[in-house]
Structures are given as structure tokens and as C-alpha cells.
Amino acid sequence: MKLDLNHRFGALIAATLLCFSAHAVTSESKSEEYLIKLSVTDYKSISGFSSDLKSLGLKQERISDQWVLATGTPRQIKSLMNVKSQRSIEYIQPNYKISLIEKYQIEDSLRRAALQRFLSRNPQLNDRKIGAKDNPDIPPAPSPTSGIDPLMDNQWGMLDIGVFNAGSAPREANSIVVAVIDTGVDYTHEDLLANMWRNPGESGVDAQGKDKGTNNVDDDHNGYIDDVVGWDFSRNDNKPYDMSSSTFGTLLGGGNPGHGTHCAGNVAARRNNNVGIAGVASNAQIMAIRFLSEKGQGRTSDAIKAIKYAVDNGAKVLSNSWGSEGENTSEGQENKALQDMIAYAQEKGVLFIAAAGNGHNGKGYDNDNDPRPGYPASYQHDNIISVAAIDENDQLGTFSNWGARSVDLAAPGVKVYSTMVGNRYSNNVVNIFGLKIGWDGTSMATPHVAGAAALYWSEHPNKSWKEVKAAILGSTKKIDSLSNKTTTGGKLDVQSLMRY
Ligand SMILES: [Ca+2]
Ligand SMILES: [Ca+2]
Ligand SMILES: [Ca+2]
Ligand SMILES: [Ca+2]
Structure with a gap:
């Protein structure tokens, strides 16, 4: 043997x-x-x-x-x-390399040249970055506030999937931890701070008995010192902050405009706190897991550490708006390490929500995942839910991948309004001098489903990941544009889900 x-x-x-x-x-x-x-x-x-x-x-x-x-x-x-x-x-x-699914870099050479000319005349704009300084200290959990979220009217997606009609605001009990595995999260954001996961095993009490948030001790012996809200696997520090590139840096050189923070807001921006917006599961806790750099790039070795950390430290739902590169099953090039780690998540009863992808090879007309899989969304694991993106009119996003056999459902993913780094909110990544780039992508759709899983699970704490997945898929609303494009033919419907 x-x-x-x-x-x-x-x-x-x-x-x-x-x-x-x-x-x-x-x-x-x-x-x-x-x-x-x-x-x-x-x-x-x-x-x-x-x-x-x-x-x-x-x-x-x-x-x-x-x-x-x-x-x-x-x-x-x-x-x-x-x-x-x-x-x-x-x-x-x-x-294998891993990267953000959305590419924000302008490819058109004429537009690039015009932008570069503009920048050379206005060099002071080049490095301008809105937001706090990078890797700020982790603030203590704030005291609760209450009141209507003033910007919720901008959230067409939440209205569309019935979040605000899904019953009274969710109870704090049985709060589910959702790991946003991405470019990091602005954990100082006014509408996210209250819902950041706080590692119950980690202490910030120093030798004098004062709670400073961090004490340079790995109190829970998990191998990570002062991992209070999550971990940064890209820089290997305890501040999984969403370091973004400047607007021009993003447009010319590519990079991260605050992707993870936008995703986190749709999972669980605090509801009814008199501030900003509301996420799908405002009773969920956001575990900030950073493994994609400010360039929007990462490595499989960091991805598997990130997933293992999230699973081992109590996340039940993993929100994954990224893609792995260089895999080609027909040539035997498989990212087995990533697959094995997703299998580990399944063994531990954890759901893996994955963006279906936005075209293949950067092209927007080659979007069927059945013949041309996109990873990790297209892996065979049962605990994966693969998510496409729709717009306000129930149309599949022009960029969105689909798959009658490989993509499960769609969720709002065009012009999605959410939190941005530095206490901001927008449905635009960039909006300068008439140049507009919206927050469009299966990346934006995915956190809606992750939030829905957490919300449903918190009401049904004894259900298994299989039952939670079945409820999400079983309660979708069928729409014409998705028939033969997803396994359910439907879009996420939180209102029906909560009655399921
Ligand atoms: Ca620790
Ligand atoms: Ca500590
Ligand atoms: Ca960091
Ligand atoms: Ca709010």
C-alpha cells in the first residue's frame, strides 16, 4: 500500500x-x-x-x-x-498569479495620451489620493447610533433584491462572520467600523492593563500578532487596510481603487445608524482579509493562507471577487492548491461565494463559462456559489460571464452604490472631467450574495452550508435575461429568501 x-x-x-x-x-x-x-x-x-x-x-x-x-x-x-x-x-x-477581475486601466492609446498630456500640465494632480493615510490604527468599536441611512435611496441594488422589505432589521443574535477576501477594507470607514469583526481571542491590553487595541502579543496563539479585524497577507501585517492607487495611477497604470471596501459595504454596511447606506446583512461581521496588493495583484500562496485563516478563525461565508490566472485544465495546468483549500473550507462547513468573471482574456464578448471556465468560480466544489451581474433593468451586464451549467445566479452588479475608502460613497470608481467609470462587475454582485447567505444563516443558525446554498438558489426570482444563462435562471431575491 x-x-x-x-x-x-x-x-x-x-x-x-x-x-x-x-x-x-x-x-x-x-x-x-x-x-x-x-x-x-x-x-x-x-x-x-x-x-x-x-x-x-x-x-x-x-x-x-x-x-x-x-x-x-x-x-x-x-x-x-x-x-x-x-x-x-x-x-x-x-x-499561480491572482488578480482583481475588474481592470480599470485605460487601454485606448489616444485616451491614454490625452490623459498623460493633461497630467504633464497639472502634475499636482498625479499623486492625489482621497482617503486616510495608509494603514491607519484600528479604532475601537464605536458606540451604537440610530437613524435612517441618508444615502440609501442611491442603492438601487438593495431595493431590487428586496433587502429593505425582507422584514424588520436583522437581529444581532447569531451574527455570522463574512470574510471579504480582497484588497483589504477601510476599517476606519464610518459605516463599516461598527460591523468589523473583532477577533474575540485577541487582546490589546498592555502590561499596564490599558487597552490600546494592540499589545504586540499573539493572545490567541493563532500565529498572527494582534489580528484584531483580520490580516494583511500581502504585506504580512495586522492592518488589512485597503490601500488604493491614485485616480490617475489607476487609469494609467492599473491598480486598486478601493475594491475591497466597496465589496464590504454591500455585504454589511451598518443599517439604521444614521450614516451612509445599508448592506445586505447589517448584522454580519466583516472580517477583513487582504491578499491583493494596491496593484490589485496577488499570489496563490497568499490566497491559500487567506482562506485558511478565514476558515480557522470563524468565518462562515467567504466573499471572493477575484480570479486566478494561468490555469488550463486541458494542458494539465491546474491550481490544485487553491482547489484543495476551497475543499478544506467545504469540509469545515464554509460557503465560498465567487464572482463568475467579466469576460475572458479581458474581452467582453467571450463570456460563457461553460466552455471557457473562469476560476475559482468554475471549480466543481459544491460549496461554491458562482455569481453573474445584472443591471437595474434586469439585463445581464454586458461584461458579465454566464453559464447555464456553471453560474448559479445573478445579483446587482452595474453602477453599484457602496462605501469607498475615506468615508466616501459612490457608484463611480472615477468621475472626473466627464470621464466616468462605474462600479460595474461580477465583483460587485458577489458581496450581495455573501451578505444574503449571512443574513439567512443568522436566522437559521442550525442549517448547514448545503441548506443555506439551496435556500439562496431556491428562492431566486426568474428573469428572462437569465434563462439558459444560469443554473437557476434567476437573480438573488432576499425578500423571498427570508421567507424560504
Ligand atoms: Ca492572534
Ligand atoms: Ca494582542
Ligand atoms: Ca497593511
Ligand atoms: Ca448605514
Whole structure:
């Protein structure tokens, strides 16, 4: 039996390395990152494996008890086939890139040139960034306020899916933790602060007995010091702040205009607090998980750490508005590490809500996920709910992916009004000198479904993830534009969901 297993792992490695060799030929000497999944977790095997990596000259970083990130040339990686600890390896894969689904960079060369000319005449505008300074201190939880949310009339999406008619404001009891796994969250935002997750095991009490929010001690021994509202896996700090790029930086160089903060507002901006707007599940707690940089980019190694952290620290719903790149199943290029971690979430009873994607290869007319899957939304895991985007008139967003077999439902995702970094709110990413870019995307649709899952689950705390998913899909409202475009043929309907 043991021999069989070893044989299987050997074959897996061989198959994986064959996949690399196509592009490895041209870049034999270039260092790249590889994720190695171990088949063993005991100390002795791991330290043996670690010294083998070292002797081959590979740089290594432990990702978790099961994964190691190794950096080296394809040749060095290949020589792992011959080391003594080879049988400790379950598989090796590239550390696939991950990025925001929305691209805000202007591609048209004439418009870029005009913008650059304008900037050279007004250089003072170049670095202008609205919002607080990056990585501000985490404020204490505020005292409750009450009153009508003054900007809720702008929220066509919430009206459309019946959030405000879904019954009285949700109870605080059985509050569900939703991890917004993204570019971070402005945790100082006036309409998000009250609903930020507060890690119950983490303390900020210093040696003098004063609560300063942080005390430089990992009080809950989870390996993360002062992870009060979540963690930043991109910068490896306890401030998962949504560092955005300047407007012009975003338009010319691409990057993050505050994506995670916008998503968080639709999950759970505080309702009836006399401030701003209301999210779908205003009784949910937002766990801020940052693994995408201010450039909107990340790595699989950080994504799997992020998902594991969220699951291990109590999130029941994961909101994922991003896509992984470079996978091609027909050529055996699979992001198995990401798939394995989503399977881990399922084992732990956690729902994984995923944006269906906005076209493929950046093109808006190639949107059927059935023949051309978009990951992670198109993985086969049962705990994934894949979300398309519709506009105010029940039309599928022109950019939105669909899939009669692979996309589950749609939710508001065109001109979506929500929170922005620095106590702002808008349905536009950019609105300067007649240049308007709306908050459009399956990224914007996804947090509505994540919020709905949390709201329903808080009312039915004994239901399983399967039952919550079945309720969301079973209560959709059928609309013409979605027939044969999603598995349900419908859009999210929170009012029906809460009666389900
Ligand atoms: Ca901790
Ligand atoms: Ca602490
Ligand atoms: Ca940070
Ligand atoms: Ca509010």
C-alpha cells in the first residue's frame, strides 16, 4: 500500500513537471515560485525535506503545515525528483498569479495620451489620493447610533433584491462572520467600523492593563500578532487596510481603487445608524482579509493562507471577487492548491461565494463559462456559489460571464452604490472631467450574495452550508435575461429568501 502511494506521488510529480517543461525550456535559468504540497506533516519528514530543498539551493517559505513555497529555477525544481525526501511531496505546481477581475486601466492609446498630456500640465494632480493615510490604527468599536441611512435611496441594488422589505432589521443574535477576501477594507470607514469583526481571542491590553487595541502579543496563539479585524497577507501585517492607487495611477497604470471596501459595504454596511447606506446583512461581521496588493495583484500562496485563516478563525461565508490566472485544465495546468483549500473550507462547513468573471482574456464578448471556465468560480466544489451581474433593468451586464451549467445566479452588479475608502460613497470608481467609470462587475454582485447567505444563516443558525446554498438558489426570482444563462435562471431575491 505504501509503495503504491509513493508510486502515485512520483507519477504526480512527473506529470506536473512535464507540464512545466514546455515553458521551462526557454527559461531554464530564471527563478520562479513553486508551491509544494507535502504528503506528510510530521516534524522529522518536514525537516528532512527542508534540508533537501536547502541543499539544492532552493529558497523556501513555510505556508502552512502542508504547503511550502519554494523559489528556484525549473532545473532545481526538477532535481527534487531525485532527493531522498521526494516521497514527502504530494504535488508541485506554479505559484499561480491572482488578480482583481475588474481592470480599470485605460487601454485606448489616444485616451491614454490625452490623459498623460493633461497630467504633464497639472502634475499636482498625479499623486492625489482621497482617503486616510495608509494603514491607519484600528479604532475601537464605536458606540451604537440610530437613524435612517441618508444615502440609501442611491442603492438601487438593495431595493431590487428586496433587502429593505425582507422584514424588520436583522437581529444581532447569531451574527455570522463574512470574510471579504480582497484588497483589504477601510476599517476606519464610518459605516463599516461598527460591523468589523473583532477577533474575540485577541487582546490589546498592555502590561499596564490599558487597552490600546494592540499589545504586540499573539493572545490567541493563532500565529498572527494582534489580528484584531483580520490580516494583511500581502504585506504580512495586522492592518488589512485597503490601500488604493491614485485616480490617475489607476487609469494609467492599473491598480486598486478601493475594491475591497466597496465589496464590504454591500455585504454589511451598518443599517439604521444614521450614516451612509445599508448592506445586505447589517448584522454580519466583516472580517477583513487582504491578499491583493494596491496593484490589485496577488499570489496563490497568499490566497491559500487567506482562506485558511478565514476558515480557522470563524468565518462562515467567504466573499471572493477575484480570479486566478494561468490555469488550463486541458494542458494539465491546474491550481490544485487553491482547489484543495476551497475543499478544506467545504469540509469545515464554509460557503465560498465567487464572482463568475467579466469576460475572458479581458474581452467582453467571450463570456460563457461553460466552455471557457473562469476560476475559482468554475471549480466543481459544491460549496461554491458562482455569481453573474445584472443591471437595474434586469439585463445581464454586458461584461458579465454566464453559464447555464456553471453560474448559479445573478445579483446587482452595474453602477453599484457602496462605501469607498475615506468615508466616501459612490457608484463611480472615477468621475472626473466627464470621464466616468462605474462600479460595474461580477465583483460587485458577489458581496450581495455573501451578505444574503449571512443574513439567512443568522436566522437559521442550525442549517448547514448545503441548506443555506439551496435556500439562496431556491428562492431566486426568474428573469428572462437569465434563462439558459444560469443554473437557476434567476437573480438573488432576499425578500423571498427570508421567507424560504
Ligand atoms: Ca492572534
Ligand atoms: Ca494582542
Ligand atoms: Ca497593511
Ligand atoms: Ca448605514
